[in-house]
Amino acid sequence: MKSHRMLKQVFRETSVQCVAESINLSPSTVYKWAESPDTGSASGIGRAAARLFAAEGARLTLCDRDHLQNKDLAHEIDATGGHAQAIQTDVGEPDDMQNAVNTAVATYGGLDVLYNNAGGATGKDGSVTEIELDEFWRTIRVDLFGTVLGCRFAIPHLVQAGGGSIINTTSIRAMIGTEGADAYTSAKGGVVTLTRALALQWAQAGIRVNAIAPGVILTDRVRTMLRDDDPVRVKTPLGPSEPEDVAPLALYLASDESRQMTGMILPLDGGASAV
Numbered sequence: 001m002k003s004h005r006m007l008k009q010v011f012r013e014t015s016v017q018c019v020a021e022s023i024n025l026s027p028s029t030v031y032k033w034a035e036s037p038d039t040g041s042a043s044g045i046g047r048a049a050a051r052l053f054a055a056e057g058a059r060l061t062l063c064d065r066d067h068l069q070n071k072d073l074a075h076e077i078d079a080t081g082g083h084a085q086a087i088q089t090d091v092g093e094p095d096d097m098q099n100a101v102n103t104a105v106a107t108y109g110g111l112d113v114l115y116n117n118a119g120g121a122t123g124k125d126g127s128v129t130e131i132e133l134d135e136f137w138r139t140i141r142v143d144l145f146g147t148v149l150g151c152r153f154a155i156p157h158l159v160q161a162g163g164g165s166i167i168n169t170t171s172i173r174a175m176i177g178t179e180g181a182d183a184y185t186s187a188k189g190g191v192v193t194l195t196r197a198l199a200l201q202w203a204q205a206g207i208r209v210n211a212i213a214p215g216v217i218l219t220d221r222v223r224t225m226l227r228d229d230d231p232v233r234v235k236t237p238l239g240p241s242e243p244e245d246v247a248p249l250a251l252y253l254a255s256d257e258s259r260q261m262t263g264m265i266l267p268l269d270g271g272a273s274a275v
Helices: 044-055 067-079 094-108 133-160 182-205 220-225 243-254
Strands: 030-032 059-064 083-088 113-116 164-169 207-214 265-268
Touching: 044 059, 044 067, 044 083, 044 243, 059 067, 059 094, 067 083, 083 094, 094 133, 113 133, 113 243, 133 164, 133 182, 133 207, 164 182, 164 243, 182 207, 182 265, 207 243, 243 265
Parallel strands: 030 113, 059 083, 113 164, 164 207, 207 265
Antiparallel strands: none
């Protein structure tokens, strides 16, 4: 153990999704998802969290549609003394998600943490009266349904382990009124409600369920899309955040230090929700 916060094992699923762990949870495994649409552990918040969890001693299952980049990250972690395996995963496909969870459990002997971090808006999002319906359902599939699938397949293993932590990813756009991303806002609003519902349903099993609500996070994808006049960016007193700003909060929620927290939606938005 490198510190009292160290994760014993981490099962991470991409796109998402997942980071699990904990200080005193038995077989800790983290499942981690990445945060951009159609990507996972290989980039953005997912990559930053994987590196931090690995540095704390977590064993990771990294899931992403971009298998080459995902494998590179796993090799990087292994080369620095960590433990990680990469699985090509589409978080909106039930078979892929079940395989990812089952592989993590088979490799590490259990699952303690699920980090659902897949999703993200695209430039095709827009007003509910104008957005293409295929784009709307793509966003719902990745951001909301992918989170549902991660929870569906991970919870039985968390129950078997005697408890654990689920970390979902919503967005500041689900908490304040913004324009021009109605599909993303709908999906992330669903994640907020799902998080609170699961927190109540599974508390007696020792499972904590919380969510992080990032504001503007300067991932490579966001840098190419973000306008100077974006309503969230304009309303962010501290300015946009980096993926490395989000990872420590995920680590805290994965750890036993947050053992009395469940059903919480935690903004990390540079003050945007206070405006």
